[in-house]
Amino acid sequence: ANRRDTVTQELFRVCDCGESKFFNDQPERCEINKFDAMMQHLCSSVQGFTHVVVVDAAFALFSRAWCIAEIVCSSECDMPKRIMVHSAEMLDQHYDILSTIDVRECRAARVEDKDMILESIRDVEMFNTQLQLAIFGTKGLFSRWIDGQDRAAMIGRIVVRARSCRCKASVSSSVSTRLSSVRHNTYPTSEESSDTGDSVASET
Numbered sequence: 001a002n003r004r005d006t007v008t009q010e011l012f013r014v015c016d017c018g019e020s021k022f023f024n025d026q027p028e029r030c031e032i033n034k035f036d037a038m039m040q041h042l043c044s045s046v047q048g049f050t051h052v053v054v055v056d057a058a059f060a061l062f063s064r065a066w067c068i069a070e071i072v073c074s075s076e077c078d079m080p081k082r083i084m085v086h087s088a089e090m091l092d093q094h095y096d097i098l099s100t101i102d103v104r105e106c107r108a109a110r111v112e113d114k115d116m117i118l119e120s121i122r123d124v125e126m127f128n129t130q131l132q133l134a135i136f137g138t139k140g141l142f143s144r145w146i147d148g149q150d151r152a153a154m155i156g157r158i159v160v161r162a163r164s165c166r167c168k169a170s171v172s173s174s175v176s177t178r179l180s181s182v183r184h185n186t187y188p189t190s191e192e193s194s195d196t197g198d199s200v201a202s203e204t
Contacts (some may be wrong), residue, residue, distance in 0.1 A: 040077050054084045064108065081140075
């Protein structure tokens with residue numbers, strides 16, 4: 001785990017109180033495994049309570065299991081959200097990563113924390129879908145980050161990237177089919193080859 005402040009580079013101070021610390025091995029007494037209940041309580045009992053997400057330039061935040069779990073939790077609570085990012089350029093650079101986040105591939109400082117988060121998820125695919133809505137949906141993190149012409153330009157870039165990803169996937173599938181044919185000494189018929197070419201062209 002990173003023991004230094006990312007801004008000052010100073011070592012974080014370790015708690016020197018005499019209170020006992022409880023972790024995942026004692027779930028009833030542990031506090032860190034109740035973050036979702038705490039977020040729900042604060043959202044319902046504290047007027048104006050808002051989830052603020054501050055994203056680093058490398059967008060590493062979206063690879064952290066705890067951060068992902070908190071984003072989905074706040075979305076489930078319909079909690080007001082605000083996001084702060086380095087720049088529009090950084091968002092544009094990392095869009096592909098955001099659109100393919102899988103909670104199973106996220107990291108945590110303690111393996112036990114990640115295991116706990118994954119065990120609490122009933123349907124991982126549904127969770128990942130909900131995460132995408134929490135990021136890009138009408139009430140998602142980026143829904144109000146830009147307005148007017150900037151929003152239209154961002155949507156345009158997202159559409160272009162989505163088409164590009166589909167095109168790459170089609171090309172990759174076509175190449176895999178051809179390689180498989182070569183390995184088995186069989187080749188696509190001229191009709192199959194034409195169909196594949198038309199498919200790739202239509203996606204371009």
